[in-house]
Amino acid sequence: MTRRAALVFLGVAAAVIGACGGGSDDEKSEAGGTEAPAGPKIDVVGKEFSYDPDKLTLKAGEGSTIVLRNTGSIEHDITVDGAKFKLTVPGNNERQKVLKVDKPGTYEFYCSLPGHKSAGMKGELTVT
Ligand SMILES: [Cu+2]
Structure with a gap:
């Protein structure tokens, strides 16, 4: 369920980035994960x-x-x-x-x- 949502999100993000013609948002989307930090x-x-x-x-x-x-x-x-x-x-x-x-x-x-x-x-x- 969440994985599917993430895939949909990535698809939308890729479409938006593609529309803008720039790839500068790549790092941002990678760091923007909603997973809580687990740490030690x-x-x-x-x-x-x-x-x-x-x-x-x-x-x-x-x-x-x-x-x-x-x-x-x-x-x-x-x-x-x-x-x-x-x-x-x-x-x-x-x-x-x-x-x-x-x-x-x-x-x-x-x-x-x-x-x-x-x-x-x-x-x-x-x-x-
Ligand atoms: Cu107590």
């Missing part, structure tokens, strides 16, 4: 009330896929305020989301459910 995969296990590991590192400006495996019985999340990032996972489930932080520094990540952070669900995110 970072596995985190969360449960009541901790993360393992509780220290994460990623590169500034580069998307990393955070995979949160919640081995607890209730919902947990990973929230990073400075990056507008929140990944919520129901109990005994696994979800993933791309995290990209543009500014190097040290950030805190934590579970935003009431009481969880103070119970220990927090960690440190280092962006280099």
Whole structure:
């Protein structure tokens, strides 16, 4: 379905470029893919009330896929305020989301459910 849409899009783009008589849009269309950046995969296990590991590192400006495996019985999340990032996972489930932080520094990540952070669900995110 999406592949077909992409092919149709390419066909239209080629027609437009052809009509303009220029090939300068070639690079643009190549870089304009809608695929989310996957980058390195970072596995985190969360449960009541901790993360393992509780220290994460990623590169500034580069998307990393955070995979949160919640081995607890209730919902947990990973929230990073400075990056507008929140990944919520129901109990005994696994979800993933791309995290990209543009500014190097040290950030805190934590579970935003009431009481969880103070119970220990927090960690440190280092962006280099
Ligand atoms: Cu939690």
